[in-house]
Amino acid sequence: MTRDPTFHMIAGGPRPVAPFSHAVEADGWVILTGQMPTDPAAPDAPLPEGVAAQTVRVMENLRVVLRGVGLDLEHVVQVRAYLTEFERDYAAFNETYQGFFPSDRRPARTTVGVTALALGALVEIDCIARRPEGADGA
Incomplete structure (x- = not known):
């Protein structure tokens, strides 16, 4: 059965920077x-210094949103990451990012x-998560 999309704003979630x-x-997606x-x-505090600290904060914010809909990082199936200093920060980003997922369950x-x-x-x-079969939306 197909249901209309549900649009979630998470109480206590990160303040949107756009509409x-x-x-x-x-x-289920x-x-x-x-x-x-x-x-x-x-939300008005300075951003953390460096790509590693910013990656941690971003992943924690994703977790806040996921938990707000009754999921967690274990439900993530796809991730898109955007880096402004790709060559400089790619290795440090990967080092930090990999700690959020088990090596056998990386999206x-x-x-x-x-x-x-x-x-x-x-x-x-950003990411896409999949709700477990039979689980209702939050």
Whole structure:
């Protein structure tokens, strides 16, 4: 049975930097908007220094959104990452990123070098998660 999409804004989630929903869910697929390295508890605070610290913050923000819809990183099947300093930061990004997933359950991933990101961030990550069979949406 196909259901209309559900548009999620997560209470206590990262403050949007543009007009979007934190996540949109359709037929068990949950598509998360790209997250920035902002602190949901202090959205006007300076961004963390360096790509490793920003990657941690972004992954934590993705986790906040996922948990807001009753999922976690273990449900992520695809990731897209955007780096403003690709050549300089790719190795450090990978080193940090890999710690969020078991080596035998890493999502499919694309990493792209871009010229700029909102708020002057070094990294932004979006993802797609799949709700387990039979689980209801949040």
